[in-house]
Amino acid sequence: MAKSEKISEAVVRRLPIYLRYLSYLQQVGVATVSSQQMGKNLDVNPAQIRKDLSSFGDFGKKGIGYDVNYLVEKIRQILKLNEEIRVALIGAGHLGHAISNYNAHVEDYMRIAAIFDNDPAKCGKVLAGITIQPLEELVETVQRQKIRLAIITVPASAAQSVANLLLEAGIEGILNFAPTTIRADRDVRIHYADVTSSLQSLAYYLT
Amino acid sequence: MAKSEKISEAVVRRLPIYLRYLSYLQQVGVATVSSQQMGKNLDVNPAQIRKDLSSFGDFGKKGIGYDVNYLVEKIRQILKLNEEIRVALIGAGHLGHAISNYNAHVEDYMRIAAIFDNDPAKCGKVLAGITIQPLEELVETVQRQKIRLAIITVPASAAQSVANLLLEAGIEGILNFAPTTIRADRDVRIHYADVTSSLQSLAYYLT
DNA sequence: TAGATTGTTAATCGATTAACAATC
DNA sequence: TAGATTGTTAATCGATTAACAATC
Known part of the structure; x- marks a missing residue:
């Protein structure tokens, strides 16, 4: 039971x-x-x-x-995967490209609903069918589109400030690819997916 | 002590x-x-x-x-990061691009020393300063260059066969980005970094 | 000396696994 | 019925944390 x-x-x-x-x-x-x-x-x-x-x-x-x-x-x-969950992607670099394109193929109930980048040259461009927006529009867009999860693929130096915006917008969970710890002043789920750390711990097991 | x-x-x-x-x-x-x-x-x-x-x-x-x-x-x-550790990257798709370019910036003792892909159109092209090789050359190259770790960024359907090649070549550790479990017939360290699983477990914590 | 902080023990907490009665 | 496999308990194993003597 x-x-x-x-x-x-x-x-x-x-x-x-x-x-x-x-x-x-x-x-x-x-x-x-x-x-x-x-x-x-x-x-x-x-x-x-x-x-x-x-x-x-x-x-x-x-x-x-x-x-x-x-x-x-x-x-x-x-896992609450029986209703569509909207996800924001912040950082339209190589990793952001990889994730958004990959995601486009998954017949999942997770959907990347918005993409943000602070580079003016990228804003307005379309990635995986979604127009890249500037960070200034993040809070409003996340709230309006009822986006609940976020994937951070910006450099480490920008991760905390991006997270602060997401927290302000009321995000419920973050998957952070940036190699840095994120501090949150309220209850929010943060998962880490840092390639460098994964590789380094792998090195420990070398004979 | x-x-x-x-x-x-x-x-x-x-x-x-x-x-x-x-x-x-x-x-x-x-x-x-x-x-x-x-x-x-x-x-x-x-x-x-x-x-x-x-x-x-x-x-x-x-x-x-x-x-x-x-x-x-x-x-x-x-962590054995005081001597150079050579790493192979298999799969030159979006994620492979992201990782190889990212890695190029890290002043680390980990170095991507070879990149492989089974797409003939990609082989011969240069990525992050490294010429992409066909999978047929994997075993020989890994052994000759004394490559000890590998990063798998191929689709799930190809991951196990790639892993088999790596095992044959004597690889000591694998970081697998493909959304599939890898079986190994000998002792080798396998770490997983699967975006889909990370996101799905994040969804559980939605209120 | 007084204050700070380590290294380590012991206590607690949590996760995994073996074993088996229940039952399909 | 006999064989298979679950759900669950109890035992084991492992990881975290609190507390404090040692000592800089």
Whole structure:
């Protein structure tokens, strides 16, 4: 049964991984899957998968496993991916290009709805079907378009000031690619995706 | 004193964050820093910083704090960033462009030494000063140039076969941007940096 | 000396995993 | 029924934090 206990970050990080594999199973027409099989494919302990899922409800059938379609639906619900979520992208450099173009291909309920850059030469240009706007228009645009998440791909030196604008606009979550820590004066979810740090920690494991 | 106990992944993930802040302090000419001050700036518990660092040695001075230059040097040593580490980039799409150009600016001991793509139209072209090579040349090039780490920025459908080539070439660590799990038949460090998963888990925290 | 801060221990907190009764 | 697999408990493992003696 669904528990009222707090869901840990580790669980939330794994759900998208489960969802991805389940979507794949949908595509290849597999109707049912066991925690055993999922664990084998995703390198996750089957007991952990069962525990993760059971904290949201009884999704499986004893002796059978999980119905793929049903589980996809449930995980989408949990991750709030069953309604469109609008995302702002700030920084139309190489990384911003990569993300906006990539995103255009994903048949997801996440949609990049606005792109901002402080370079006047870029403003007015179109990227992945969206006209790049100056930072001055960020607060108003985010609020008007009900944008809830933001992806920061500006240089480290500009990340905090961009974050301040986003906070002012009422953003609910930030994915920060800039190699710097962001301080927030109110409750907001900030995730980090810094290539340099990832590479550096990888170097530690060199023999 | 330096412990022989196993260093956890969590510690290794934090070291680059410490290093980044300490490098900043170097730049602005600060000679000494306390765990208190570091913690405040990086949103990390000061006790944790002290514990993390003390597992590698006695780097601080009681009553004083840490010498910034010395600590930078030590963390570089721990992360093996004091000798040049050559990196291969596979996938010269938008994301590959972003990373190779970004990397060109970093005065780091990590250097992208070779770039590969399976698109014949791209091979032979130059990106960030490096000529793009076909995948057929990957194994030989990686071994000859003593490349130890790799960044995968190909589509999910190609990621596993690229990883297989890298494993065959003897690569020691992989940073995978493709939205898929990679299976390895031998011991190799694989880190994931998947934008879609990061965004999806961010969505969970929407109110 | 007095104040500050480390290194480290012990306590706490949280996450993972093994095991198994329930049951399809 | 026999075999398979869930959901859940309890055990284990690991990571974080508070507290403080040591000492600069």
